[in-house]
Amino acid sequence: MxxxxxxxxxxxxxxxxxxxxxxxxxxxxxxxxxxxxxxxxxxxxxxxxxxxxxxxxxxxxxxxxxxxxxxxxxxxxxxxxxFSKGLDHLEVMDDQIRVGGGYPLVRLSAVISRDELSGFEFAGGIPGSIGGAVYMNAGAHGSDISNILVKAHILFEDGTTEWLTNEEMKFDYRKSVLQDERKGYCIEAIFQLEKGDKQEILAELKKHKEYRRETQPWDHPCAGSIFRNPLPNHAGQLVEELGLKGHQIGGAKISDLHGNFIVNEDDATYDDVMALIELIKDRVKDKYDIEMVTEVEIL
The missing domain is CATH 3.30.43.10 (Uridine Diphospho-n-acetylenolpyruvylglucosamine Reductase, domain 2)
Incomplete structure (x- = not known):
């Protein structure tokens, strides 16, 4: 090696x-x-x-x-x-932006607000990067990546690269073509935004950040939402109805604040988290006959 x-x-x-x-x-x-x-x-x-x-x-x-x-x-x-520094370039082209796969979503939403560009407010509190956001069609507050992506520069598993249009990305709820049909990773992307009022954009960003701070346990190590929402139901609500909030296995704990978050409470292991995931899946299936699908990427 x-x-x-x-x-x-x-x-x-x-x-x-x-x-x-x-x-x-x-x-x-x-x-x-x-x-x-x-x-x-x-x-x-x-x-x-x-x-x-x-x-x-x-x-x-x-x-x-x-x-x-x-x-x-x-x-x-x-x-x-x-994908981190070195793949975090940003180019503003009037009402479009070209941004690297390693660029953090939170920083991007703040930076483009200075240029009075609107469309990324929904991502203001999402602690990920552009590459992952495109890969899983990240979204919040009624919007997602599919609403603003023009095209994405993709590195496929065989080492080849290609630009895919929004249509070719085959976006769905927390899904894209990259997850199964054409496995690959987003190197960079071009987004279509709109000119907006800077103060309104900043106010929207602040509102979303405060909402996440109040409802999600980002003061503890966690991996974000564990399950996709089995629409029209919401994963966190199902967990809460089952009385599982606060349940702990080893060092991993279902958040007291939000049922769809598992936090690393005390030096948790991978097996601790997986045990909680399986517990939730089993209990939801038993009571509601719903198959829970993880949103978190399990390698």
Whole structure:
């Protein structure tokens, strides 16, 4: 593996390390080491890294800011590539923006408000990045990525890249074509926004952030919403009706504040969280005959 590290460094792909603890890169603070951890400094660096990994038959897993991830305590064999600094470029083009997959949603919504651009207010409190948001069609407050995306620059698992239009992304509730039919990752995206009133945009952002602060347990390590809402029902409400809020297994606890959040209360393990997930699935199925589907990515 050291030879591969040396080759990646020769190509100046970005930051490369061995046995990197992934709990340092997830918001729930769970996850064992990655054999090889790469933070590309550019799109070209990303492509070069993928080429080297393919040549050496090393499996690749891509992550963003780790806000929607659950990673085993055993870690990830092979390489983990994180979209972060180096893939966080932003170009404002009148009422459109071109933004890198590693750009944080919270920062983006704040930055473009200065240019009086409206359309990203819904994402003001979502602690993820553009790549993950496009991948799962992230949304809140009645809007989502599919409403504003023009096209996305995709890195497919075979190492090829292609721009996909909004229609080609086949968006659905918390889904896109990248999750199954054409597995891949969003390197960058172009969004169509609208000119708006700066003070109204800022007021909307503030309202959404305050709502999340009051209703979601971001003062504890967590991975965001655990389940997709089985519409017309809401996952958190079903958990609350079952009396499961506050239930704890090991160091993992169903939040007292919101039933669709599991927090790392006391050095929780992957197995602790999975036990709570299975408990919720079983109880909801027994009482409501509803199959719960996880929103969090379980690697």
């Amino acid at each position: 050291q030879q591969i590290v040396d080759r990646l460094n020769e190509l100046s792909v970005g930051k490369v390390s061995l046995n990197e603890p992934l709990k340092k890169h997830t918001t729930i603070k769970i996850g064992g080491p990655a054999d090889l951890f790469i933070q590309p400094q550019s799109i070209q660096g990303l492509k070069d890294a993928i080429d080297v990994l393919k040549e050496n038959d090393i499996p690749v897993q891509v992550i963003g800011r780790g806000s929607n991830l659950l990673i085993p305590d055993e870690g990830i064999r092979g390489a983990v590539i994180q």
